[in-house]
Amino acid sequence: MEIGNALVIALAPPLCAACGRSCRTEAVVCTRCGRRLAAAEPLLGNGPAGLDRAWSSAPHEGVARDLVAALKFRRLLPVADLMAERIEWLAPAHMLSGTVVPVPTAPPRLRRRGFDPAGELAAALAERLEAPLERCLARRGSSRQVGRRRAERVGHPPRIHATGAAPRSALLVDDVLTTGATLTACAGALRAAGASRVVAVTFSRRL
Numbered sequence: 001m002e003i004g005n006a007l008v009i010a011l012a013p014p015l016c017a018a019c020g021r022s023c024r025t026e027a028v029v030c031t032r033c034g035r036r037l038a039a040a041e042p043l044l045g046n047g048p049a050g051l052d053r054a055w056s057s058a059p060h061e062g063v064a065r066d067l068v069a070a071l072k073f074r075r076l077l078p079v080a081d082l083m084a085e086r087i088e089w090l091a092p093a094h095m096l097s098g099t100v101v102p103v104p105t106a107p108p109r110l111r112r113r114g115f116d117p118a119g120e121l122a123a124a125l126a127e128r129l130e131a132p133l134e135r136c137l138a139r140r141g142s143s144r145q146v147g148r149r150r151a152e153r154v155g156h157p158p159r160i161h162a163t164g165a166a167p168r169s170a171l172l173v174d175d176v177l178t179t180g181a182t183l184t185a186c187a188g189a190l191r192a193a194g195a196s197r198v199v200a201v202t203f204s205r206r207l
């Protein structure tokens with residue numbers, strides 16, 4: 001390690017992306033948060049309407065919720081790879097086949113943030129799985145899901161369309177599954193564009 005780097009680390013030790021306490025160099029989360037995340041139970045089910053199956057690596061609470069926030073609002077890129085690693089390790093093999101398709105972010109949000117959490121997670125997962133990645137979905141309007149009341153979110157499904165032919169077998173990837181309305185809209189757009197199998201994996205799932 002260069003002296004400069006060693007000094008930076010000594011003066012500003014790395015912080016856990018979930019709880020903010022100092023943690024080991026090169027680690028994304030501290031030992032305590034790592035243990036808590038490891039204890040979270042993955043969730044598998046038929047998923048929202050239009051999907052063949054949906055799997056989430058953890059309930060949206062505790063460390064998992066903190067990591068989703070760290071990726072979404074603090075743009076901590078190493079978090080995307082930590083999430084992808086957990087999905088790769090824990091998801092049943094049959095959930096991880098097909099072409100990876102990120103759930104699209106609305107253009108105004110993307111412009112405002114300059115950052116696409118679902119896209120980063122999907123890219124990290126595709127790289128780990130050595131699977132093809134196709135950004136073949138787009139989202140119209142600025143329909144915000146986070147911050148809306150559940151009834152409102154269900155009442156205003158996002159408008160999603162395919163930008164080209166969809167892969168026959170699609171693996172949708174998002175950071176968090178909330179009402180499922182977004183995944184249902186994505187699955188509909190993929191099937192209309194030629195997909196015959198649509199499954200989804202998300203890092204967390206709001207219960």
Ligand SMILES: [Zn+2]
Pocket residue numbers: 016017018019020021029030031032033034
């Ligand atoms: Zn921590």
